[in-house]
Amino acid sequence: MSETLSFTIDGVAIEARPGQTILQAADDAGIYIPRLCAHKDLVPFGACRVCTVKVNGRPQAACTMPAAKGMVVENNTPELLEHRRRLIEMLFVEGNHYCMFCEKSGNCELQALAYRFGITAPRFPYLFPDRDVDASHPDVLIDRNRCILCARCVRASRDLDRKGVFQFVGRGARKKLWINAETELAGTNAAAEDRAVEVCPVGCLLKKRQGYATPIGRRLYDRRPIGSDIESRRPTPTT
Amino acid sequence: MNPSATRTVVIEPVTRVEGHGKVTIQLDEQNRVRQARLHIVEFRGFERFIQGRPFWEVPVLVQRLCGICPVSHHLAAAKAMDRIVGGENLTPTAEKIRRLMHYGQMLQSHALHFFHLCSPDFLFGFDADPAVRNIVGVARKYPDLAVQGVMLRKYGQEIIRATAGKKIHGTGAVPGGVNRNLPVEERDAFLKDLPQMLDWAEGAVRVARDYTMEHLEELAPFGAFDSNHLSLVRPNGEMDLYHGVLRAVDAKGGTIFDGVDYQNYLDYIAEDVQPWSYMKFPFIRSLGPERGWYRVGPLARVNLCDSIPSPKAEAARKEFFRLTGGRPNNMTMTYHWARMIELLHSVEVIEQLLHDADLQGTDLVVRGERRNEAVGLIEAPRGTLFHHYVVNDRDQVVRCNLIVSTTNNNTPMNRAVEDVARRYLDGVQISEGLLNRIEVAIRAYDPCLSCATHALGQMPLVVELVGPNGATLARRVRDSGA
16 A cells, blocks of 8 residues: 555544545545535546635645645635635526526535535626527537536546547637537537536536436435535544 | 596506506596406516427426416426327326326415415405404414414425425426325325315315305305306316316306317417407407407316216215306306315315325336427316427427416406496595405405415505596505505
């Protein structure tokens, strides 16, 4: 077994393997750092900044920052929680997120984070952007109204599916998820079974005609808040 | 008549989420009512903004039209989407779970309509102080009745929760079926409380019957007028609130059409548009817009069916018909009695369903040959509800037409308001009694308009008397303070 390195998160001593990010080491230790673009099967990307922690007093994305010996990491502080809450609220107002009829409700990571953070309504004005739907594919729907530009599908399609179906076009506020071809989605080799569809944290990439199959009460986040699976790994303190 | 020689009395409720309504009473030179109109001045736009949405999302999306009877929209849309996926022949479990959801909805909505919203008018009288004439007043003076209303409604709401996942705006019906069955533990809990519900439901029919019979002199002419009637019935003529064929009769019971497959509703029903209301005016094509308008809802359904397939409600129906010698009943105020007969029927159907082992089946969804156009029809608490969709090959809704129950009752509600205005307007004063009676007339059909709702006290009203030259002669404001 390779050598481990020690650091602390909120004063708790953590052991990390060399090459692990702060987020990966925290996950292993049962400490939940909220995230949206990070996914255990995908290379770190650092898009959403929801996982921002303070490392030796400086803000860093926990999903991209390698763990290092002696680091002092702050995670669960009022300042960082407020920072994350604002980021989540901005994601809500930046798109068109209608949880009340969205088929991803109950399984949506953005919604689950809002619940975890106790967000009942955003403080910022809704932008109501004009976004489109690509329903051309027989089995996969793209609803860009709900895209949060996390790039999970871009990475999964490229690295896991080996298809490279998705990419971004545009800059800044005009940036949007696009198809890596001069066609609609129907013109690509995307398939409903692709990991790219599965890893979407919101209701942007969907398997067609499957919505609402899971009853309310049995959906992923109906019973336990997001992150509780990670927190359940934390060893109970021994006296 | 020269419009400038008339006076207009405006009764305008201010904002409330249930809906906005405004009543104008137009007077002639002798201060007689020339015309009264109920204006629906809010615009919903659902038919437009679901365009482009995937079809399987629609049953969950469109139910947001209403917070009182969302199950009706949920199921009407799901019935249309069943046909889109070729799954209209549901599995026994799916059909019975949906029926259970629907009759649970009928129970809770009728209980709300009768006990919470209308019973204050009956118990305290149309002229009673609005500060007393509300559900809180009922709870103080008639606590047993108030508790029964609340508990009947709760029972229906719990049925909805068990079948749709939530009491309001659930997800139980999916195209071609449902997403859950009813576990034995939940069934047993419902069965335990059922005898009490049945007892209270029978009591509710008695309350409505006795009230009607004791006040018949006042109620019989109140907002009464001959009309056609329309509803779903089973092909054999029995009452069915979930599925069936369309039947329409005239005021004397003569058949206009019967056994109509509602997929062809456009061959039989058309919609007229008036510039003064956002709500359309449906009519039976063969009779034209002037004579073809019709009533829907509890009164129409009890009038139209040959029998009710549950013993207690059927006995109540027969008693109801003794009032009119077996002919269709055209008295607006008997909607309440008919509504309570349906409430009793709903409890009986729930009992029948709970004893059916199909509710615990696991075969929940069927799919068949895909279609691009479909109609879903259901009898919602307030009346027949039409959902019509066209879906493209990409699974997106491209066209939608909804005829909601209130729209079907648009002309009857206008007639009822006009009748009450003619009967009770005295001079050019808007008396409290007249306002109350206009509310009562609208509420017999529908509590979903803000002007028909007084859940917690007074409804907000602005009353204006406008003279021939357009000037406001008098203005009276009633706030919504409970």
